[in-house]
Amino acid sequence: MIEKQIERVIFGSRWLLAPFYIGLVATLVVLLVKFLFKFVEMLFSIWSMEGTALVLPILGLVDLVLVSNLLILIIFSGYENFVSKIDEAKTHDDRPDWMGNVDYGSLKIKVIGSIVAISSIDLLKAFFAIEHYDKEDLMWLVIVHLTFVISGVLFAVMERLSHPAHPEPATATADKPHH
Numbered sequence: 395m396i397e398k399q400i401e402r403v404i405f406g407s408r409w410l411l412a413p414f415y416i417g418l419v420a421t422l423v424v425l426l427v428k429f430l431f432k433f434v435e436m437l438f439s440i441w442s443m444e445g446t447a448l449v450l451p452i453l454g455l456v457d458l459v460l461v462s463n464l465l466i467l468i469i470f471s472g473y474e475n476f477v478s479k480i481d482e483a484k485t486h487d488d489r490p491d492w493m494g495n496v497d498y499g500s501l502k503i504k505v506i507g508s509i510v511a512i513s514s515i516d517l518l519k520a521f522f523a524i525e526h527y528d529k530e531d532l533m534w535l536v537i538v539h540l541t542f543v544i545s546g547v548l549f550a551v552m553e554r555l556s557h558p559a560h561p562e563p564a565t566a567t568a569d570k571p572h573h
Contacts, residue, residue: 408477415473422465429458446522453522457515464508471496471504499553506546513539 436451443451470493474480483489496504517539520527527535 411472411477415469415477418465418469422462422469425458425462425465429455429462432458450519450522453515453519457512457519460508460512460515464505464512467496467501467504467508471501475501499557503546503550503553506542506549510539510542510546513542 432451432454436455439451440448470480470483470490474494475496475498479494483493517535520532520535524532
């Protein structure tokens, strides 16, 4: 009887994660507000911008979108993997195809992939404004980016080694004789 109570408490403890996911949803709202401010700021200054000066605020918006996508991925996948299934989404027409199919291992790969993409945008922004950076700052940005890339590749290799892909079964038409 004590064992059942302990197990019930341990199993129920997964709900302690729910406030973390609610906090990430609130963070998404903050990012939306930041996106809207940056967008409006860009709209008012777009007429005076030329060349790469125009690209930098656009890259800033792309950066916020990538971070927001990462948050959605973590919120949905994390909640479904560690807390509970999202019943509201089961029959919804707009349910993302990947939802419910992202396990913890593939979530790690997707997160590191998103981090590499975000780092790429930051590196690109630095290269567009290269006159504002000294060589040492640029070197560190490249080193950090390469560290993310190498980490991502290593995560993917480790995931592939620990969960090898299953071969596709032969189709029924391949077994039929040709006339």
